[in-house]
Amino acid sequence: MAGLAFLPVQALAENITIGTDEAYDARIFTLEPSTLEGFDKAFAEIVCSRANLSCEWKTMPYDVLSSALRDGDVDIIIAAIPSNAELGAGVEKTVAYLQPDPFLTVGPPGTELHKHVKHLGSIADPVFDGWFPTTGYTNVVFPTIEAAVEAIETGEADAVIGERATLEPLIAGSGGKLVKITENAHLRPGVSMVLRSGDVDLRFNLEDRIFDMTQDGSLNALTEEWFGIDAAQW
Numbered sequence: 001m002a003g004l005a006f007l008p009v010q011a012l013a014e015n016i017t018i019g020t021d022e023a024y025d026a027r028i029f030t031l032e033p034s035t036l037e038g039f040d041k042a043f044a045e046i047v048c049s050r051a052n053l054s055c056e057w058k059t060m061p062y063d064v065l066s067s068a069l070r071d072g073d074v075d076i077i078i079a080a081i082p083s084n085a086e087l088g089a090g091v092e093k094t095v096a097y098l099q100p101d102p103f104l105t106v107g108p109p110g111t112e113l114h115k116h117v118k119h120l121g122s123i124a125d126p127v128f129d130g131w132f133p134t135t136g137y138t139n140v141v142f143p144t145i146e147a148a149v150e151a152i153e154t155g156e157a158d159a160v161i162g163e164r165a166t167l168e169p170l171i172a173g174s175g176g177k178l179v180k181i182t183e184n185a186h187l188r189p190g191v192s193m194v195l196r197s198g199d200v201d202l203r204f205n206l207e208d209r210i211f212d213m214t215q216d217g218s219l220n221a222l223t224e225e226w227f228g229i230d231a232a233q234w
Contacts, residue, residue: 015054016202018044019074022059039226040078043097046218050209066091069196076206077194084189092197096190097210098223099232104167105181107152107159113181121148121157127187128161146170149178161185164230186232 020040041057048055058074068074070090081087083096105113105120120137122128123145132139140157142148145166151157159181160167171178195203213219214234223231 014052014202015056016048016076017074018055018057018076018078019065019068020057020059020077021062021065021079023062039098039222040080042226043219043222044078046213046222047097047206047209050212051205053205066194069194075195075199075202080191081194082189083192087194090197091194092199092203093192093194094203095207095210096192097213097219098191099234100186100188100190101163101165102183102232103161103185103187104164104183105159105161105185106149106167106171106178107181108177109179111159111179111181113159117158117181119156119158121151121160122162123148131187149174152178168230 044055047053055076058068060068062079065074065077065079066087069077081093083093085093087093105117107117111117118138119140120132120135121140121142123143124141128139140148140151142151142157145160145162148157148160148162149167149170152160164183171180193206195206210219213222220233223233
């Protein structure tokens with residue numbers, strides 16, 4: 001025991017408890033903390049190692065995670081929390097560690113967004129409520145993304161905006177009539193960790209590690225491992 005007195009303080013890992021949702025999809029998480037697996041678990045293990053944190057996991061219902069954080073039962077929440085989520089007083093979110101699926105704008109070959117597009121088709125989505133008023137485009141809403149794409153041929157829409165995962169198969173099946181005009185517009189929020197507002201040093205430590213992973217390529221590699229080569233990159 002006496003030897004411990006001579007260890008540098010930074011060599012002793014800080015004990016941290018991570019709270020997560022017990023109801024995650026079974027393909028991503030299981031119910032027992034000892035057997036948790038998935039992108040979030042793999043990501044957190046790397047962050048904890050780099051941040052010199054000794055991390056354990058607790059699973060609980062999603063609706064009690066915030067109160068558990070405020071009460072000190074957990075120190076961090078990792079549960080697919082959107083970066084713009086309203087969680088009330090006393091908690092803070094880190095910078096995003098997972099990018100949302102990007103949006104594409106598609107149209108006929110030769111279409112230039114700012115030159116040829118006035119009427120931009122889409123499906124109804126709250127993400128567009130604040131975006132369209134800033135663009136100058138007239139939003140033409142359709143019941144399905146397929147109907148929006150068909151409207152390009154009829155002239156009801158000059159182009160269509162939608163999530164990449166939805167539009168890329170339609171581009172591939174269009175026989176060259178549909179091409180990408182712009183891509184990688186991140187209109188949805190990313191995913192963040194959540195912690196208590198007073199844990200400023202911990203938040204900075206976590207965010208520094210997230211930044212390091214975006215710079216050295218390890219976060220892209222991890223995202224591709226779990227979500228495939230088409231996953232949004234940093």
